[in-house]
Structures are given as C-alpha cells and as structure tokens.
Amino acid sequence: xxxxxxxxxxxxALDDVVLWFAKVCVLERQIFDFLGYQWAPILANFxxxxxxxxxxxxxxxYRPRYITGYAVWLVLWVTWNVFVICFYLxxxxxxxxxxxxxxxxISMHRxxxxxxxxxxxxxxxxxxxxxxxxxxxxxxxxxxxxxYQYIEVAHSSLQxxxxxxxxxxxxxxxxxxxxxxxxxxxxxxxxxxxYQGPQKTSHLQLQPMYMQIPLDNN
Numbered sequence: 313x314x315x316x317x318x319x320x321x322x323x324x325a326l327d328d329v330v331l332w333f334a335k336v337c338v339l340e341r342q343i344f345d346f347l348g349y350q351w352a353p354i355l356a357n358f359x360x361x362x363x364x365x366x367x368x369x370x371x372x373x374y375r376p377r378y379i380t381g382y383a384v385w386l387v388l389w390v391t392w393n394v395f396v397i398c399f400y401l402x403x404x405x406x407x408x409x410x411x412x413x414x415x416x417x418i419s420m421h422r423x424x425x426x427x428x429x430x431x432x433x434x435x436x437x438x439x440x441x442x443x444x445x446x447x448x449x450x451x452x453x454x455x456x457x458x459x460y461q462y463i464e465v466a467h468s469s470l471q472x473x474x475x476x477x478x479x480x481x482x483x484x485x486x487x488x489x490x491x492x493x494x495x496x497x498x499x500x501x502x503x504x505x506x507y508q509g510p511q512k513t514s515h516l517q518l519q520p521m522y523m524q525i526p527l528d529n530n
C-alpha cells in the first residue's frame with residue numbers, strides 16, 4: 313500500500329531527516345561514552361539506537377506500530393536525558409562525583425571530556441594520595457574553555473530537542489497512516505473480488521426472424 317497525500321510525504325521526509333540526524337548524534341555520543349567508560353549511558357544509547365532503527369523501518373514500511381513504539385520510547389529517552397542534565401548540574405542531592413550512577417561503581421572514570429575538553433591541560437600529580445588506587449593516575453585538569461559537565465549537558469539537551477521533534481513527527485505520520493487506512497477501507501480498497509466494473513449494455517434489440525416455407529400442393 314502506498315500513500316500519496318502530499319502532507320504525508322512531507323511528514324515522512326521530515327521524520328526520516330530527524331531519525332537519521334538523531335541516529336548520527338547518538339552514535340557520536342556513544343563513542344565518547346565508551347571512551348569514558350560510562351556504562352549506564354552506553355546501555356541507554358544502545359537501546360536508543362535499536363529503537364531509532366525500528367522507527368526508521370516503521371516509517372519506510374508504513375508500520376504505525378513501530379512508529380508508535382518509537383514515540384513511546386522517546387518519552388523515556390527525554391526522561392533519561394533530563395536526569396543526566398540534573399546529574400551533571402548537581403541538582404538536588406545528585407553529585408557528578410558519584411561513581412555508582414553512570415559507571416555502576418565498576419570504575420572511577422569520569423566523562424571523557426573531563427580530560428579532553430577544549431583547552432584542557434592535564435597535569436599528573438606525584439606522589440599520588442594514599443587513597444588513590446594503584447592502577448589509576450592522579451591528575452589535575454585546568455585551563456578548560458568549557459567544563460566537561462556543560463559539554464555533557466549540551467549533548468543531553470540536543471537529544472531532548474531531537475526527541476521532541478521526533479515525537480511530533482512520529483505522531484503526525486501515525487495520524488496520516490491511520491487516516492489513509494480508514495479512507496482506504498471505506499472505499500473498499502482494490503479488492504478485485506468485491507469490485508465490479510460498469511457493464512456495457514447492448515443497444516441492439518433482437519427481432520424475430522420469419523422464414524417462408526413453400527408448400528407442395530401435390
């Protein structure tokens with residue numbers, strides 16, 4: 313089944329653009345989360361990539377259930393990114409120095425941008441404090457043009473904007489598909505068994521034919 317409504321095609325194109333851009337952005341974020349050993353964001357990004365792929369499939373194949381599932385996931389995705397923003401800005405009782413939340417308390421790593429942010433200068437401190445693990449180096453970071461927590465906040469803010477745009481276009485595409493299917497069912501579709509074309513009627517009228525048979529008088 314194909315949909316020829318101009319507004320649907322526009323919504324489909326915009327939804328594809330948003331989905332592809334969201335996929336590129338989350339892949340970029342996934343790379344830096346891997347470099348920073350941020351296991352909770354890595355897991356969340358992986359799930360998001362899978363859902364985005366399913367959303368693309370549903371959009372291309374006109375599957376409203378896939379698009380609806382993508383829209384529902386976006387609500388959870390926005391919630392997660394709001395939490396990440398609050399975590400790095402230390403809203404309430406949250407602290408960005410807590411290892412348990414983003415690294416599952418597996419490592420003491422922080423965001424990759426902490427040491428590799430724009431303009432950051434990393435200096436090793438020797439001797440290391442007694443509480444520092446032997447397999448970790450103790451450093452100080454200075455001279456950053458932008459602190460790492462604000463870079464992480466910018467990443468999450470971008471994901472929220474893309475998620476809101478994707479949610480709006482996903483709802484619009486589902487609405488268009490539903491309306492097209494309703495109208496398609498209303499006219500009976502293209503069912504060749506139920507459809508009967510106009511029948512041609514003949515304008516010729518049958519006339520009786522008379523034959524004269526000669527009679528033999530003998």
